Amino acid sequence: METFTNPHFPRNLSVAHVALFAPVNNAKDLRSRIIKAATLDGDEGEQERQAVNFAFIDARLITSRLHLQTAIYQAVMAEAQGALRTKKVHSEIVWILNPTNNITEALRRYGVSDTTRSLLVVRIDGPDLPAERAKKDMDAIISGETVPLDKLQDITEWNTVKKHYKLGQDTAILEAKGDSAREKVLINEIVISSVASKSIAS
Amino acid sequence: MPSASSNLIASAELISQGAEAKVYKAHIHSDTVPILVKHRFRKGYRHPTLDASLTRSRVAGEARALLKCLRAGVNVPGIRMVDATEGILGIEWIEGMCVRKLLPGGAEAETELSDADAVPFTGVDALMGLIGTEIAKMHLAGIIHGDLTTSNMILESSQSPRLVLIDFGLSYHSGLVEDKAVDLYVLERAFASTHPDSEPMFSSVLKAYEVRMGKHWASVSKRLDDVRLRGRKRSMVG
Ligand SMILES: Nc1ncnc2c1ncn2[C@@H]1O[C@H](COP(=O)(O)OP(=O)(O)OP(=O)(O)O)[C@@H](O)[C@H]1O
Ligand SMILES: [Mg+2]
Numbered sequence: 270m271e272t273f274t275n276p277h278f279p280r281n282l283s284v285a286h287v288a289l290f291a292p293v294n295n296a297k298d299l300r301s302r303i304i305k306a307a308t309l310d311g312d313e314g315e316q317e318r319q320a321v322n323f324a325f326i327d328a329r330l331i332t333s334r335l336h337l338q339t340a341i342y343q344a345v346m347a348e349a350q351g352a353l354r355t356k357k358v359h360s361e362i363v364w365i366l367n368p369t370n371n372i373t374e375a376l377r378r379y380g381v382s383d384t385t386r387s388l389l390v391v392r393i394d395g396p397d398l399p400a401e402r403a404k405k406d407m408d409a410i411i412s413g414e415t416v417p418l419d420k421l422q423d424i425t426e427w428n429t430v431k432k433h434y435k436l437g438q439d440t441a442i443l444e445a446k447g448d449s450a451r452e453k454v455l456i457n458e459i460v461i462s463s464v465a466s467k468s469i470a471s
Numbered sequence: 472m473p474s475a476s477s478n479l480i481a482s483a484e485l486i487s488q489g490a491e492a493k494v495y496k497a498h499i500h501s502d503t504v505p506i507l508v509k510h511r512f513r514k515g516y517r518h519p520t521l522d523a524s525l526t527r528s529r530v531a532g533e534a535r536a537l538l539k540c541l542r543a544g545v546n547v548p549g550i551r552m553v554d555a556t557e558g559i560l561g562i563e564w565i566e567g568m569c570v571r572k573l574l575p576g577g578a579e580a581e582t583e584l585s586d587a588d589a590v591p592f593t594g595v596d597a598l599m600g601l602i603g604t605e606i607a608k609m610h611l612a613g614i615i616h617g618d619l620t621t622s623n624m625i626l627e628s629s630q631s632p633r634l635v636l637i638d639f640g641l642s643y644h645s646g647l648v649e650d651k652a653v654d655l656y657v658l659e660r661a662f663a664s665t666h667p668d669s670e671p672m673f674s675s676v677l678k679a680y681e682v683r684m685g686k687h688w689a690s691v692s693k694r695l696d697d698v699r700l701r702g703r704k705r706s707m708v709g
Contacts, residue, residue: 273500275475275499276478277475277476277478277479277482277499278475278478279472279475335500338500339551339552342499342500342552343552343553345475346475346476346552346554349474349475350474350556352556436542439542439543439544440542440543440544440608440612441541441542441543441544444544455541455544458541458549459538459541459542461549461550461551462537462538462541462549462550463538465534465550465551465552465553465561466534466535466537466538466550466553468553468555469527469530469531469534469535469553469555470535
């Protein structure tokens with residue numbers, strides 16, 4: 270797990286704990302738990318919502334650390350400005366990662382599905398939540414292994430990213446045909462730039 | 472409570488102050504990789520509501536043009552953060568030299584480059600070629616820059632020389648031959664007023680532009696002649 274701190278944000282939003290789980294063995298159960306938590310009443314509901322109080326992101330669609338950091342930055346900024354387009358900062362991260370405005374589609378593509386095998390798990394909080402505690406809370410609901418974030422480069426599915434962003438016909442990508450290293454650099458740059466500017470996308 | 476963006480700016484290094492915007496070197500995710508932050512500050516002489524919506528649309532316009540260029544393979548900085556409410560656009564920091572300073576007449580006296588290290592990585596002619604090609608790619612993508620000068624181009628100091636276009640604050644979307652011709656004419660005037668004996672340099676720019684534009688060149692070339700003529704008439708009258 271890694272912890273990013275941004276001193277420019279309000280204290281209660283200044284820390285992001287990020288872990289990459291690969292593989293994940295309980296995606297189906299995790300997904301139904303997340304869905305159920307939203308509808309439970311009373312103390313039990315509160316507890317369940319707290320237990321799944323993370324952004325769960327399908328790691329195959331994330332092209333780099335900066336890609337994820339950019340989505341986190343824009344989501345936290347929206348939260349701090351009272352300008353969330355979704356209910357919570359964690360769902361906002363998932364929404365920002367998807368190129369369209371459709372939240373259901375964002376969760377279906379970028380969130381947990383029954384077949385998810387690798388997950389980036391993000392917790393936005395203040396400095397009072399120690400990293401070990403955040404990690405323990407993640408481990409309590411996910412059965413799998415955590416690996417260093419740099420392992421992302423073996424997990425990214427570039428063709429799926431290309432499809433979601435409709436990059437296939439873009440001149441930049443067509444010109445890089447046959448040079449897969451160059452193509453990845455370009456896809457990563459376009460995707461990061463799209464995430465950064467999602468708030469003003471028409 | 473101060474906003475995240477005002478904290479960001481407070482911790483950043485001011486590198487240029489224009490009439491419309493202040494430009495900073497700042498850090499968001501990393502202490503080693505900087506970003507460039509352009510802040511379109513509040514204009515006291517404008518009505519606050521109008522000011523806010525104008526600022527917002529300028530930031531949005533610049534970001535959209537950059538994204539369109541990226542998708543079209545035009546060398547421009549990537550986008551790193553946008554806070555349109557506060558008038559802030561964060562983009563990739565390009566490490567390199569402003570083209571104006573690389574050419575005769577462009578550098579301030581004390582920083583004038585000696586012949587030996589003038590135009591690193593590439594010669595003047597090759598540099599002009601890179602400029603023409605990049606502008607053509609941008610025009611073919613339907614983007615008009617609106618403020619083409621040698622200040623708004625950076626020769627990146629990476630492995631292979633890369634010419635990066637910056638400052639899309641006045642850019643717009645257009646496929647019109649007239650708009651492309653005026654874009655080129657603005658650059659021609661900028662060359663003439665900044666760099667002595669610029670004609671051969673600008674012709675090298677046009678030569679590379681022509682190659683990249685292919686069949687689209689003829690109409691732009693003809694229109695550029697018209698625009699030049701209009702410019703001369705205007706200066707005779709005015
Ligand atoms: N991405 C970048 N990386 C590094 N330096 C940059 C970048 N963008 C701009 N600069 C530097 O900052 C200066 C001002 O940027 P820019 O032209 O975008 O702003 P501006 O407000 O329009 O300024 P001006 O009115 O002087 O044209 C540029 O001339 C250049 O030297
Ligand atoms: Mg400028």
